[in-house]
Amino acid sequence: MDLSASNHRIPLSDGNSIPIIGLGTYAEPATTKKGDCTASVKIAIDTGYRHIDGAHLYQNENEVGDAIREKIAEGKVRREDIFYCGKLWATNHVPEMVRPALERTLKTLKLDYVDLYIIEVPMAFKPGDEVYPMDENGKWLYHKSDLQATWEALEACKDAGLAKSLGVSNFNRRQLELILNKPGLKYKPVSNQIECHPYFTQPKLLKFCQQHDIVVVAYSPLGTSRDPLWVNISSPPLLHDVLLNSLGKKYSKTAAQIALRFNIQRGVVVIPKSFNPERIKENFQIFDFSLTEEEMKSIEALNTNVRFVELLMCCSEHQVRVLAGGEPGQEEGEEQANAGGGGGLGILTVVLLSFPFSFGETVLAGGVITRSTPFMTNTDFREAPLDFTLTCVSARGWCFLVMEMKGVSLSLDDVMMEAFHTYLL
Numbered sequence: 031m032d033l034s035a036s037n038h039r040i041p042l043s044d045g046n047s048i049p050i051i052g053l054g055t056y057a058e059p060a061t062t063k064k065g066d067c068t069a070s071v072k073i074a075i076d077t078g079y080r081h082i083d084g085a086h087l088y089q090n091e092n093e094v095g096d097a098i099r100e101k102i103a104e105g106k107v108r109r110e111d112i113f114y115c116g117k118l119w120a121t122n123h124v125p126e127m128v129r130p131a132l133e134r135t136l137k138t139l140k141l142d143y144v145d146l147y148i149i150e151v152p153m154a155f156k157p158g159d160e161v162y163p164m165d166e167n168g169k170w171l172y173h174k175s176d177l178q179a180t181w182e183a184l185e186a187c188k189d190a191g192l193a194k195s196l197g198v199s200n201f202n203r204r205q206l207e208l209i210l211n212k213p214g215l216k217y218k219p220v221s222n223q224i225e226c227h228p229y230f231t232q233p234k235l236l237k238f239c240q241q242h243d244i245v246v247v248a249y250s251p252l253g254t255s256r257d258p259l260w261v262n263i264s265s266p267p268l269l270h271d272v273l274l275n276s277l278g279k280k281y282s283k284t285a286a287q288i289a290l291r292f293n294i295q296r297g298v299v300v301i302p303k304s305f306n307p308e309r310i311k312e313n314f315q316i317f318d319f320s321l322t323e324e325e326m327k328s329i330e331a332l333n334t335n336v337r338f339v340e341l342l343m344c345c346s347e348h349q350v351r352v353l354a355g356g357e358p359g360q361e362e363g364e365e366q367a368n369a370g371g372g373g374g375l376g377i378l379t380v381v382l383l384s385f386p387f388s389f390g391e392t393v394l395a396g397g398v399i400t401r402s403t404p405f406m407t408n409t410d411f412r413e414a415p416l417d418f419t420l421t422c423v424s425a426r427g428w429c430f431l432v433m434e435m436k437g438v439s440l441s442l443d444d445v446m447m448e449a450f451h452t453y454l455l
């Protein structure tokens with residue numbers, strides 16, 4: 031792939047194309063100065079970025095729109111040079127809410143269309159204007175989602191010219207298959223935006239996406255801002271990595287530039303966020319060197335399968351129905367394991383009656399769960415036996431169910447049940 035600072039678009043399956051580097055724009059609203067986002071997007075466009083990643087959820091789409099329109103008015107770029115990705119939040123999955131949500135984004139941006147509109151997460155919250163709906167006890171209010179129906183509403187937005195391309199985010203293989211195998215599918219997702227960096231290289235999901243012409247867009251490509259509100263900071267900072275720094279020395283680059291180059295060199299789009307003028311420029315200087323095949327392999331070997339972004343709001347209210355108990359001293363018969371309590375550390379050998387939940391990767395350290403993500407595992411459950419060991423573990427006030435099977439640990443939750451139902455029953 032011949033990529034350069036002035037020509038770095040890669041094709042999308044619908045005939046459009048996407049710049050392989052974009053500026054991420056998520057910054058904690060409470061601590062970010064007004065105007066920082068506008069200034070940063072303008073600097074990015076001056077630097078050569080043509081792709082901006084944003085979302086209604088980030089509460090700064092107005093600033094992104096201001097910057098883009100100012101640069102167009104200045105004659106620096108034309109609208110068609112810019113690629114803007116917007117996101118449908120989890121409170122707007124109900125099909126009738128999709129177009130109004132996109133229209134609100136366009137109104138905020140003061141633009142006529144977005145280049146890419148993606149479903150931000152594959153689970154739904156209670157529909158409405160409250161972005162993180164909770165009940166009076168602080169429990170998340172979920173909503174049953176029908177991803178296929180939501181997707182059809184997105185397709186209508188593309189037909190109406192409000193979005194040039196359609197994609198998804200945080201989708202695992204099965205959730206992608208739900209869309210890909212939808213009867214009467216009109217438009218395939220062109221991209222899947224997922225966490226992806228040298229410590230979380232996503233080899234299986236990347237391969238699946240590549241096989242289906244779905245471009246992977248790597249969020250948190252520098253290892254996040256390490257905001258403890260939503261990041262697992264017990265994992266070491268990516269940019270302190272010895273290998274990334276030593277390769278940086280070799281090429282007179284920084285660890286950040288090595289991490290970004292690694293992804294773009296394997297065809298993965300990167301959207302590093304920076305609101306610092308020097309770092310915005312630094313992150314774009316990744317087209318004047320390349321890593322050897324051996325170096326690419328050694329960076330791939332840094333993969334720990336540990337993610338930084340936990341998305342814990344997707345992990346509440348786990349409910350699993352089990353048929354047969356196993357371990358001595360443990361409960362037997364049909365059981366419900368619920369979230370909220372201490373959870374205990376009981377081990378149950380279970381046969382699932384049904385799969386009323388989705389699942390995610392879990393990393394165990396010393397038998398105690400240290401982090402969990404609610405979805406997006408790549409493990410192929412269809413090859414798995416239907417009985418396994420289920421461990422109920424409580425961590426950080428959340429209750430996780432950890433399934434151990436063929437040496438793989440998985441946590442389960444009941445939020446994204448549709449994919450499981452579809453593929454396992």
Ligand SMILES: NC(=O)c1ccc[n+]([C@@H]2O[C@H](COP(=O)([O-])OP(=O)(O)OC[C@H]3O[C@@H](n4cnc5c(N)ncnc54)[C@H](OP(=O)(O)O)[C@@H]3O)[C@@H](O)[C@H]2O)c1
Binds near residue numbers: 057200248
């Ligand atoms: N779809 C999703 O669910 C999802 C989830 C997370 C993120 N995203 C998107 O992906 C974007 C990027 O991910 P992210 O914001 O999580 O993390 P990131 O891009 O991996 O890292 C951003 C952090 O790194 C710092 N930084 C930037 N360039 C640097 C450099 N060259 N050297 C050292 N530090 C540097 C930034 O600080 P300064 O600003 O001070 O430079 C910021 O604290 C987001 O902004 C958002 O657009 C999407």
